């Protein structure tokens with residue numbers, strides 16, 4: 573499995589011949605070094621309706637005729653914007669796709685576009701065909717039910733550390749203790765002035781207090797897992 577951190581919360585997961593994009597905020601992303609043209613997604617997954625997460629989802633879905641998988645209201649919004657194929661889900665059980673299973677989890681955050689309610693903000697648990705379990709927390713505060721998500725046995729967790737809109741590094745450290753993932757990639761930091769953080773300090777704290785490893789991914793950089 574190859575993971576490319578595009579920057580902010582945008583990631584590409586390549587597994588079993590499929591390319592999956594989560595929260596593809598590429599155009600206008602101050603830290604991204606890649607362009608939408610660099611990706612050929614088979615599916616796009618969205619955690620919530622804020623534009624630093626929806627990003628290029630609709631134009632990429634149109635260009636590659638791939639589904640957008642999101643919570644119900646956001647999927648409908650994407651359809652209204654011209655997305656050719658949307659799958660509207662909600663928090664709860666996992667749904668099977670050709671590339672693996674997708675489950676939407678809680679996230680303590682909001683989800684709206686221009687003041688219009690877009691359903692719950694969510695996190696995503698993706699189980700690849702190869703059996704890897706990946707949790708993308710989206711934007712969220714710390715919550716105790718992360719312990720339940722962790723019971724699934726996570727190989728990798730993408731956790732926001734930027735503060736202001738989401739967990740800060742201290743809360744994200746507690747999240748790691750609840751989730752107990754093998755590896756952690758910090759996201760949603762150093763994109764904009766209010767979310768500047770020291771990822772290396774977070775790495776030191778996590779690796780000294782837990783058995784999880786932190787991979788600090790630079791935008792555009794691919795990592796094998």
Ligand code: NI
Nearest residue numbers: 620622681711
């Ligand atoms: Ni948000």
Ligand code: MN
Nearest residue numbers: 622624711737
């Ligand atoms: Mn955000």
